Amino acid sequence: MSNWSSDQEVDDMVEEEVDSIVEEIQNHWTHTEDPQLPVFRRVHINRDREGGHIRLWNDYFSENPTNTQGMFRRRFRINKSLFLRIVNSIKDGVPYFKQSRDATGRLGLSALQKCTTAIRMMTYGSAADAMDEYLRLADTTAHKCLEEFVSGVINLFGDEYLRKPTTEDLQRLLNLGEYRGFPGMIGSIDCMHWEWKNCPTAWKG
Numbered sequence: 485m486s487n488w489s490s491d492q493e494v495d496d497m498v499e500e501e502v503d504s505i506v507e508e509i510q511n512h513w514t515h516t517e518d519p520q521l522p523v524f525r526r527v528h529i530n531r532d533r534e535g536g537h538i539r540l541w542n543d544y545f546s547e548n549p550t551n552t553q554g555m556f557r558r559r560f561r562i563n564k565s566l567f568l569r570i571v572n573s574i575k576d577g578v579p580y581f582k583q584s585r586d587a588t589g590r591l592g593l594s595a596l597q598k599c600t601t602a603i604r605m606m607t608y609g610s611a612a613d614a615m616d617e618y619l620r621l622a623d624t625t626a627h628k629c630l631e632e633f634v635s636g637v638i639n640l641f642g643d644e645y646l647r648k649p650t651t652e653d654l655q656r657l658l659n660l661g662e663y664r665g666f667p668g669m670i671g672s673i674d675c676m677h678w679e680w681k682n683c684p685t686a687w688k689g
Contacts, residue, residue, distance in 0.1 A: 536620030537594045545596065561607045570637065571599045578636040580628070593621055601626050602633035609686040
């Protein structure tokens with residue numbers, strides 16, 4: 485009986501000490517004005533995406549664009565008519581490229597901005613955050629544009645263009661090459677298939 489009482493007293497003492505320590509910790513945090521816990525807040529950047537679209541439209545797509553057809557071809561590596569065909573097809577076939585309004589009622593990025601972003605990244609090998617200054621979109625959005633653009637092109641044009649050439653295709657290419665003074669040529673002579681050991685990093689791939 486005495487052993488039981490002694491054990492009980494020890495247990496009571498331990499429990500009381502633990503309660504005291506817990507209470508002390510609680511009081512410390514309750515009365516500490518600055519617990520030094522980091523607070524992260526997302527910074528909102530007004531990128532003026534509407535202004536970015538207007539600038540892009542005036543530079544290349546208006547009735548009297550600032551830049552010529554030749555400048556478009558050089559900077560986009562594609563003819564304007566073909567580019568617009570791709571943009572319109574992707575805008576109708578891929579939901580991501582349909583322009584919509586956000587929770588505040590503002591229009592989101594246009595299909596032209598998104599497709600131009602993807603084309604510029606592939607053409608120049610540019611970093612995603614380099615698209616912000618002209619096209620007005622964040623780097624994460626630029627990455628998303630590129631992914632959706634590539635997937636859209638594969639899904640919409642893959643069966644027609646991303647396939648092995650048929651006999652008729654080969655004959656047409658041979659005829660075209662011969663007409664241009666390169667008989668027997670099927671591929672291109674733009675050196676894109678040549679290995680270049682000292683190729684600039686921006687052109688890699």
